[in-house]
Amino acid sequence: MFTCAPVLSSILADSAHVVPPGTTVGVSGCRPEPYYPTMTTPQQGTLTFDIAVLPGDGIGVDVTREAVRVLEALPFDGVKFAFHEFSVGAGEYQRSGNPLPADALDACARADAVLLGAMGLPTVRWPDGKEMTPQLDLREKFELYCGLRPIRLYHGHDTPLKRYGRSGGFPAAECAESGSDLKAGRLESRPSETIDFVIVRESTEGLFSARLSRSDPAKGEACDVMRITRSGAERVCRAAFQQAMKRRKHCTLVDKANVLPSMVFFRSVFDSVAKEFPEVKTDRVYVDAAALYLVQRPHTFDVLVTENMFGDILSDLAAGLVGGMGMAPSADIGDGCAVFQPSHGSAPDIAGKGIANPIATILSAALMLEWLDHPETVKAAQRIHRAVEGVLANPADRTPDLGGTLTTTQMADKIIKAL
Ligand code: ATP
Numbered sequence: 532m533f534t535c536a537p538v539l540s541s542i543l544a545d546s547a548h549v550v551p552p553g554t555t556v557g558v559s560g561c562r563p564e565p566y567y568p569t570m571t572t573p574q575q576g577t578l579t580f581d582i583a584v585l586p587g588d589g590i591g592v593d594v595t596r597e598a599v600r601v602l603e604a605l606p607f608d609g610v611k612f613a614f615h616e617f618s619v620g621a622g623e624y625q626r627s628g629n630p631l632p633a634d635a636l637d638a639c640a641r642a643d644a645v646l647l648g649a650m651g652l653p654t655v656r657w658p659d660g661k662e663m664t665p666q667l668d669l670r671e672k673f674e675l676y677c678g679l680r681p682i683r684l685y686h687g688h689d690t691p692l693k694r695y696g697r698s699g700g701f702p703a704a705e706c707a708e709s710g711s712d713l714k715a716g717r718l719e720s721r722p723s724e725t726i727d728f729v730i731v732r733e734s735t736e737g738l739f740s741a742r743l744s745r746s747d748p749a750k751g752e753a754c755d756v757m758r759i760t761r762s763g764a765e766r767v768c769r770a771a772f773q774q775a776m777k778r779r780k781h782c783t784l785v786d787k788a789n790v791l792p793s794m795v796f797f798r799s800v801f802d803s804v805a806k807e808f809p810e811v812k813t814d815r816v817y818v819d820a821a822a823l824y825l826v827q828r829p830h831t832f833d834v835l836v837t838e839n840m841f842g843d844i845l846s847d848l849a850a851g852l853v854g855g856m857g858m859a860p861s862a863d864i865g866d867g868c869a870v871f872q873p874s875h876g877s878a879p880d881i882a883g884k885g886i887a888n889p890i891a892t893i894l895s896a897a898l899m900l901e902w903l904d905h906p907e908t909v910k911a912a913q914r915i916h917r918a919v920e921g922v923l924a925n926p927a928d929r930t931p932d933l934g935g936t937l938t939t940t941q942m943a944d945k946i947i948k949a950l
Pocket of ligand 1: 877
């Protein structure tokens, strides 16, 4: 059950989570050490994690409710969660004129983690015609530079690719071509029929940095700038390599270095960060080719790192490989704050129908548990993954986006039962 937003000072009274500026951290993992020991409530010997919950708009409200139910159903020993809900997004703009009120922003800054549904509605716009995107404001304000988009196929039933997730596999020889190891599929260290990779999307600059600029129609042209800074590129590449070190030690840079000077620069930064991680095998792929390879042979990818806009596009494509937006979790991680949300938006076409797939948000909550990095929360995250896998093992248990008939709540009930 949600705790309705109380006064901020009381919300955060027992949380001592303060991250010193400039702290260097890993990813998921991308957080300071030591961390949770400062949060012990001495009287109870219990750690309380304060979670700011921002359901937002459209299906964000439904799926966030279910993710919180899952978190509340998990057994924890010596750990508890305090959920503090805030109204944000297009609906809040209609109510108060501000889609991201200061109290919500303040709570996000001080909470241990933020769980977000989805924000924005196509029918609610700023006077200049743009949609509300407070989630982008959050990324930029808190420098949530590392957009982590794990893509995993839980069951062959849910992919449009005929040779994945089913018995028989996808022999590496079939995708052999001349050229790089990636092209030949030789980098695969897991069974070839699996899809299991992470897109690391730079989330504070790149082509999105132009989003607040104004164009003058009278000039007869409009222009967006792809902004890549050395520090921005370095930190996201480093985060990607840290991910690779925890996974199959393979990192692919996705760029457009054959055309854009900004991408030549991005590649040079990637190359120099790569030297810090000699164990990690690297590839460099142009974004157009990456789109092709992701469809043809997704099993050859482990970690992909790219700029903001390319990451935005490729993560929707990648979600499509494993069942669609309802199956794609994400985390936006900075050095002092982290926001966990599904990759999807508010999906106005299905809002209010109770049929949204809650799995992306439930898996985002699992990412949050991993990031909190307490033995109990890490164990709980694994429990969620196993429960989702267990439920999806039966092809009849699906929401309508995956061809089934379960409602949002029925799907969450099944996952809770399987925990
Ligand atoms: P945004 O730009 O805000 O990310 P979007 O325009 O990409 O949003 P989404 O809201 O992500 O659009 O929806 C894209 C499509 O995916 C829609 O058809 C929507 O109904 C579907 N969809 C998104 N999320 C879910 C979900 N959780 N369950 C079922 N279908 C979903």
